[in-house]
Amino acid sequence: MSETSAEDRIWTVPNLLSFLRLLGVPVFLWLVLGPKEDGWAIAILAVAGFTDWLDGKIARAFNQTSRLGRIIDPAADKLYVFATIVGLLLRDVIPWWLVVVILGRELFVACFIPVLRKHGYKALQVHYLGKAAMFNLMYAFPLLFLASHTGWYADIARIVGWAFALWGTGLYWWAGVLYVVQVLQLVTSAKKE
Structure with missing residues (x-):
C-alpha cells in the first residue's frame, strides 16, 4: 500500500473511535439537559477523554494516521468542549x-x-x-x-x-x-x- 493511499484510509480503528466520540456529543447534551442523568453524562465524558488519547496512540503505533483522522479527531475534541461548556453553563456548574x-x-x-x-x-x-x-x-x-x-x-x-x-x-x-x-x-x- 502506498503512502498516498494510506493517507486516504477511512476505516481505521482511530477513525472509528473518533466517529464514536462524535456520536457521543448529542447523547451527552441530552443526558445533561434532558433527564439530568449526570452519572451517565460524566461516564460519556470520561470515555471521550480516554478514546481521544487512545486513538492517537493507536494511530501512531500501528501507522493508522489518515487525512480524515486529522480532521475528525480535533473536530470531536472541539465539539465536546463546546457541548460540555454549554451544558455546564446552562446547569450553572x-x-x-x-x-x-x-x-x-x-x-x-x-x-x-x-x-x-x-x-x-x-x-x-x-x-x-x-x-x-x-x-x-x-x-x-x-x-x-x-x-x-x-x-x-x-x-x-x-x-x-x-x-x-x-x-x-x-x-x-x-x-x-x-x-x-x-x-x-x-x-x-x-x-x-
Whole structure:
C-alpha cells in the first residue's frame, strides 16, 4: 500500500473511535439537559477523554494516521468542549466568564484561518500544547460536574477540576497564540519567495 493511499484510509480503528466520540456529543447534551442523568453524562465524558488519547496512540503505533483522522479527531475534541461548556453553563456548574474565555480563543484562532487558506495552506499540524490543553479540559469538565453535587467527593473534585480548567484554558490560549505565530511565519516566508 502506498503512502498516498494510506493517507486516504477511512476505516481505521482511530477513525472509528473518533466517529464514536462524535456520536457521543448529542447523547451527552441530552443526558445533561434532558433527564439530568449526570452519572451517565460524566461516564460519556470520561470515555471521550480516554478514546481521544487512545486513538492517537493507536494511530501512531500501528501507522493508522489518515487525512480524515486529522480532521475528525480535533473536530470531536472541539465539539465536546463546546457541548460540555454549554451544558455546564446552562446547569450553572461553570461561570459564564469561563465560557467566554474558551470560546474567545476559538474566535481568535478562527480569524486567521482565511489568511492560511489565502496562502494555499489547508491546516496546520496540531501542536502538542493544544493536545495538552484538550487533555486538561476533558478532565476538568467531569470533575467540575462532580463538584456541583453534594457528595463527599465534591470539594476534592472542585479543587482538582478548577486546577485542570485553569491550566487547560491557559494552555488552550497559549496553543492558539502559537498557531497564529505559525500562520504569520508561513505568510511571511511565502511573501519572501
